[in-house]
């Protein structure tokens with residue numbers, strides 16, 4: 238972990254869905270921190286628990302999903318157990334969020350200016366005229382051409398890429414210290430993805446905003462993240478600096494993940510080299526969740542769950558490193 | 563925008579012409595007017611003269627055109643039963659029906675939206691279940707039964723409200739209004755609830771299901787992620803997005819309210835057009851029936867027009883000046 242005091246700290250987070258028959262554990266004992274201004278990439282197959290981790294942090298898990306154990310701290314203060322209203326004040330003001338689909342993230346009945354002004358007025362003690370000024374400069378900052386005209390347009394009058402820029406402007410409107418970006422480019426045209434990522438990176442750097450960047454795309458991670466967390470079946474498999482995760486991964490799952498990235502471009506079949514598929518929540522094996530697919534499995538792996546062990550420059554949840562290897 | 567309005571107006575005129583044709587045919591099919599005027603034993607010469615006088619020897623389309631021209635001026639001739647101009651009769655009765663329909667519509671809209679929003683936001687609570695159960699009863703009981711039950715409880719047993727009539731009215735020009743007297747307002751309550759109950763439950767269930775749908779959308783999730791207050795999310799964002807279907811249904815139902823006023827007016831002996839129409843039917847008073855038909859259709863058409871314009875005001879996506887930006 239980086240040396241600066243963490244801005245966000247997630248400790249032993251557990252997210253459950255109680256169902257009639259049994260309780261599904263979708264995020265299990267996940268711990269990590271994000272330093273001020275740091276970009277933490279979160280990767281893993283679909284269903285690994287990345288989005289739920291993000292939603293748990295901003296307090297927007299949809300019932301019956303709930304935080305069953307662990308805590309979330311922002312600048313040292315617990316925020317996971319705050320009353321609804323206090324948590325609401327944190328959302329948007331101190332932690333912003335960007336979701337996957339820019340086409341559906343904006344309310345079709347309001348102009349983008351109205352939505353920006355509303356967000357600013359909710360969180361900052363400014364007058365309507367100032368809020369509009371602020372909205373204009375935000376639009377300019379995220380690269381919307383001719384903001385004075387565009388501010389009064391409705392979402393349907395913008396292209397997908399432009400809408401995602403507006404979403405980003407909304408997420409940073411009240412200058413949060415952290416932005417949780419959940420696959421912000423997945424729904425976009427490949428040609429626009431790079432622009433949006435570049436924008437996000439530039440904004441975070443200029444403003445010193447920390448970013449939790451959830452993505453499938455290792456190319457994006459390589460370019461953007463400072464550190465990377467790899468999730469598997471609701472658990473953290475490995476976490477460490479981006480260079481080490483990419484060039485010297487330790488956890489057998491991460492190793493498989495990295496081998497399967499084509500070096501140029503972003504093909505879909507990244508995980509082709511790992512046999513089998515991630516278990517469903519109802520069938521997570523005992524011991525290490527990865528053991529049925531692991532080429533290096535040994536006896537202990539099917540009996541006891543490994544915690545995170547130091548593994549070179551990273552930390553990996555794998556028994557191969559239990560001796561401090 | 564202008565083209566849109568003109569197109570809708572043209573459609574409205576077509577609808578009115580079609581309804582006018584039906585009303586006009588009433589005169590043809592409900593008895594022979596010549597026989598009616600002269601009696602069975604008139605001479606053939608008298609009949610011919612009367613036929614000419616009434617213009618009945620003219621080709622069909624000329625007669626229809628004359629009818630349309632007069633109807634457009636509100637002239638439907640004399641009531642056969644009361645031997646007074648139909649126009650006068652309608653004008654006397656119109657305010658009673660419109661005031662009743664207005665209050666019933668307002669009741670349906672306000673209470674329906676409030677209960678719809680409440681039952682959507684408090685999905686699990688027992689009060690929501692009670693409201694939903696009551697609304698189910700509301701749609702399944704026939705109007706006249708609801709009216710009679712209300713009369714039984716609030717007029718007969720409790721004696722709080724009158725069981726029939728309009729109470730005291732105040733004349734404003736030719737318009738008679740029950741809005742300005744205590745007895746007029748009291749008299750409105752039971753008939754308005756009876757008339758609007760079905761529509762109220764309809765709107766309640768519509769708002770509830772639309773609201774639940776909208777609350778699941780990404781832009782609501784994102785609005786919460788922006789830290790907006792619950793009331794901004796629920797009313798500013800969610801409710802507004804449910805309004806388009808609500809406007810449609812409410813508009814159509816307002817027309818239905820005016821049409822269904824017939825039953826309520828009969829139960830409460832409300833001196834409106836519905837009651838006039840029922841009496842006209844019993845007497846085969848064709849001019850009154852024709853006038854009622856045309857007027858009710860006119861209300862439907864006007865309401866539809868207003869609904870279309872409201873859509874336009876609520877949903878920016880319907881406005882045509884789309885400017886899609888390049889990336």
Ligand SMILES: Nc1ncnc2c1ncn2[C@@H]1O[C@H](COP(=O)(O)OP(=O)(O)O)[C@@H](O)[C@H]1O
Nearest residue numbers: 254263282283284285286287288289290302518
């Ligand atoms: N409402 C829910 N009820 C039950 N299981 C859910 C619910 N929402 C998500 N899950 C499960 O939680 C797991 C993690 O989901 P998610 O965090 O969305 O994964 P990711 O974002 O990594 O693709 C998935 O297996 C998903 O099926």
Ligand code: SF4
Nearest residue numbers: 525528531538555556
């Ligand atoms: S703990 Fe065992 S099964 Fe799991 S990744 Fe390490 S070696 Fe493989």
Ligand SMILES: [Mg+2]
Nearest residue numbers: 287288289419
């Ligand atoms: Mg996801």
